Structure formats: structure tokens, C-alpha cells
Amino acid sequence: MTRILYLQNSLFGADGASSRLSRAFIDGYRDAHPDTEVVTRDLVTDGVPHLDLERAGALRGFSDGLNQAQKDVLARSDAFVQELRDADLVVIGMPMYNFGAPTQFKAWIDHIARAGVTFKYTDTGPVGLIEDKPVRVFAAHGGVHAGQPYETTTVFVKQIFGFMGIRDVRFIYAEGLNMGDEVKHQALARAEAEIAAELEALNITTA
Numbered sequence: 001m002t003r004i005l006y007l008q009n010s011l012f013g014a015d016g017a018s019s020r021l022s023r024a025f026i027d028g029y030r031d032a033h034p035d036t037e038v039v040t041r042d043l044v045t046d047g048v049p050h051l052d053l054e055r056a057g058a059l060r061g062f063s064d065g066l067n068q069a070q071k072d073v074l075a076r077s078d079a080f081v082q083e084l085r086d087a088d089l090v091v092i093g094m095p096m097y098n099f100g101a102p103t104q105f106k107a108w109i110d111h112i113a114r115a116g117v118t119f120k121y122t123d124t125g126p127v128g129l130i131e132d133k134p135v136r137v138f139a140a141h142g143g144v145h146a147g148q149p150y151e152t153t154t155v156f157v158k159q160i161f162g163f164m165g166i167r168d169v170r171f172i173y174a175e176g177l178n179m180g181d182e183v184k185h186q187a188l189a190r191a192e193a194e195i196a197a198e199l200e201a202l203n204i205t206t207a
């Protein structure tokens, strides 16, 4: 059995372009592997809180004793980390909002990047503590930005997952979605072809 962790980040839920592409990939995967289990984390509706000093203290261990709110923060973080550990494949819908990743995704990262849990410091530098696994990111952009120096989400996602030990991270972009119907349809068609290629690269052929 394969377990997929799907992180949904679109404000538009299942209607978001990043969600549609993610689902197309997951459906293609499941067609080839019917025994696949999909764990969906909707980071928009789950309401992942942003770090403040109290939460950071719980996650980074610099608080003396934990109050109930901090214990809850730690329990939520532990659940996120366990979902990531348990996954064989991670699928992330990644809309571009204000030239960056959705704030909810960053909050999720802030809950899982934990020294001694998902990475550790050694004499020779940091070492990731999560087993490598494929992470496929379906990025939806209103304009065309991939490869530009200001498009920092790709660099950030690869850096933070690599830091935790996950290096097999690939992006599939659908760009120019707000640049008229023709551009949009071409972008979606290209992304769908890339999804088919990705499934094939994972040794999965769709009908």
C-alpha cells in the first residue's frame, strides 16, 4: 500500500488550480495503485496558527514547562510530523499568493521544522531526520514567474525539505492562469502532460 500525504493550500479549496492539478496527479496514481491511501491536510481550513513566542517555546523547547496551550501546539506538531514520516509520497498544491507560498503552508513548515525531531545539528553540520521520499509540488501562478530570481517558493521548498532529509522534490508549474483563456488552457494542458510524465517517471502509466 502507498500512503500519500496531500497538502491543500488553495483559498478556493477543491476549485483552486493547484488543487485540481494535485487531484489529477493523485487520481492518476490511484488508478494505477488502487490500494493507495490518501491523507489530506487542508491547511486553509485546518487553521494552522502562526508562530508566536509561546508556540515557538513549545516547539523549540525553550519554555520552562508547558502550559495547556503549548501542549496542544506540540501535539499538533507531532501529528504533522507523523503524517510526513508515514507518507510514501507527498503532494503539495502550491498557489502563488503575493509572490510567495500561502501563509498557511509556511505556518505548517514552522510546525514541522524541529531540531532533534525532523533535523539535528552535528559537528559536521545539520542532518535531516526524515527519510527521503518523492514530493511533487503543483504550483499555480496567475502570471509567469518560474525561474525568475524573485520566485523564491521553489528555492524555499527545496531547501527546507532538503534540510529535513527529503531531496526528491519536483515542481510542476501551471503559469499565466490569469492571462486570458488561451494562455490558461495551454498552461493547464502543459501541466497535465507533465503530470502524465511524472506518473510515468514513478513507474505508473495511466490509460
Ligand SMILES: Cc1cc2nc3c(=O)[nH]c(=O)nc-3n(C[C@H](O)[C@H](O)[C@H](O)COP(=O)(O)O)c2cc1C
Pocket: 009, 010, 011, 012, 015, 016, 017, 018, 019, 093, 094, 095, 096, 097, 098, 099, 100, 140, 141, 142, 143, 144, 145, 177, 178
Ligand atoms: C490573494 C491572491 C494573491 C495573488 N498573488 C499573485 C501573485 O503575486 N502573482 C501571480 O502571478 N498570481 C497571483 N495570484 C493569482 C494566483 O496565483 C492564481 O489565481 C492561482 O490560480 C492560485 O492558485 P489556486 O487557484 O490553486 O488558488 C494571486 C491570487 C490571489 C487570490
